[in-house]
Amino acid sequence: MYDPDRIWEDLDEISHGKVRLDAIHSAILQADKEGDYETGFILRDELIRESVFYNDYMDAYIIFPEYFAMCEKYPDLNEEYSWNVIWKFKWIIDNAVCFYQISMKETEKYLDTFKQMSEKLGYSLRTYYCLMFRVYKYSDLEKANEYYERFQAEPRDELSDCKACELSSEIHLQLLNGREAEAFELFKPLADGRYSCTEQPSFTYARFGEFYYNRGEYKKAEDYYKKFYKAVTKDGLYSDEIGNVVSCYAFTNPDKALKVFLKFFPRVLESREPSEITNFAIGACHLWKQVALKMGKNTIMMSLPQQFELYREDGNYDLNELYEYFFKQAEKVGYLLDESNLSDEYTNKIRKLKGMYQ
Numbered sequence: 001m002y003d004p005d006r007i008w009e010d011l012d013e014i015s016h017g018k019v020r021l022d023a024i025h026s027a028i029l030q031a032d033k034e035g036d037y038e039t040g041f042i043l044r045d046e047l048i049r050e051s052v053f054y055n056d057y058m059d060a061y062i063i064f065p066e067y068f069a070m071c072e073k074y075p076d077l078n079e080e081y082s083w084n085v086i087w088k089f090k091w092i093i094d095n096a097v098c099f100y101q102i103s104m105k106e107t108e109k110y111l112d113t114f115k116q117m118s119e120k121l122g123y124s125l126r127t128y129y130c131l132m133f134r135v136y137k138y139s140d141l142e143k144a145n146e147y148y149e150r151f152q153a154e155p156r157d158e159l160s161d162c163k164a165c166e167l168s169s170e171i172h173l174q175l176l177n178g179r180e181a182e183a184f185e186l187f188k189p190l191a192d193g194r195y196s197c198t199e200q201p202s203f204t205y206a207r208f209g210e211f212y213y214n215r216g217e218y219k220k221a222e223d224y225y226k227k228f229y230k231a232v233t234k235d236g237l238y239s240d241e242i243g244n245v246v247s248c249y250a251f252t253n254p255d256k257a258l259k260v261f262l263k264f265f266p267r268v269l270e271s272r273e274p275s276e277i278t279n280f281a282i283g284a285c286h287l288w289k290q291v292a293l294k295m296g297k298n299t300i301m302m303s304l305p306q307q308f309e310l311y312r313e314d315g316n317y318d319l320n321e322l323y324e325y326f327f328k329q330a331e332k333v334g335y336l337l338d339e340s341n342l343s344d345e346y347t348n349k350i351r352k353l354k355g356m357y358q
Helices: 004-012 018-033 037-054 058-073 075-080 082-094 104-120 126-136 141-153 163-176 180-191 202-214 218-235 242-252 254-270 274-295 319-341 345-356
Strands: 299-301 316-318
Touching (some): 018 037, 058 075, 075 082, 082 126, 104 126, 141 163, 163 180, 163 202, 180 202, 202 218, 218 242, 242 254, 299 319, 316 319
Antiparallel strands (some): 299 316
């Protein structure tokens, strides 16, 4: 017998992750079959949360269109759950550039709708402008800077990110503009602990690591990536920045880079997030080449998951073969990301990678 209360009780007993995602999917089918649209809607809301915080976002992107369509079909849902809906919209937009399946044109439509919702519900446009400069920071830096100025002029409200996360976004934009001094000035309240959250200042360390890595200052980048890596592994967090950690350590400490690669490769193998896959593949390419150059090796012994396409039972892998495999993966997925985002972010990374080892 269909019992919505029992559904929620059962879900509360399941640990976060793929098993719980699958259970929510099954529960949605039950609710839809019974015509219980409100429970079906709330379950979709829960699925988006589960996917965003405990998986790879993909299920959230798949379910979001029907989640939002239910708001339009059943006005009472939109009225009662407007807070839930606008926050889910915010999460969907914020990570859209990490998925080539969502074009920039679609993201811009989402942004337009988000702006209309914000105005209708009486919120400041600060969050809208924040999302705008985040979306455009790699594809159109000039446009991102324009929206950043508008963001600064708007007041904070309950729709805003926490102060620590907002500062991290501001710092990243300053670094992309090459404004090192301004970035460090903004970083002071994070560095001294005035502002912090689950993700910050941990993820901000990765932004500084990226900045120095791109300038070829690998030792300085390593200092920041160490802080980032220590924080995320201690707190059980994860970020697609892990691939960038592998890239950096490949130049400064290949043995450590290999340990990071082996720790996270099983997760990446199962991931459906294109930016995560591409960053990790680029890191792997640097790793195999640096191992070959610095250790004078042609092969490497290691234990990899059996589902890996190049899996060898004897654990003896050819470094050139590994490099070619991960390079093709980075090139293919990176191209799709740039095409979708109207950007050259990954094209430049792959061109630089290729140029280093020719």
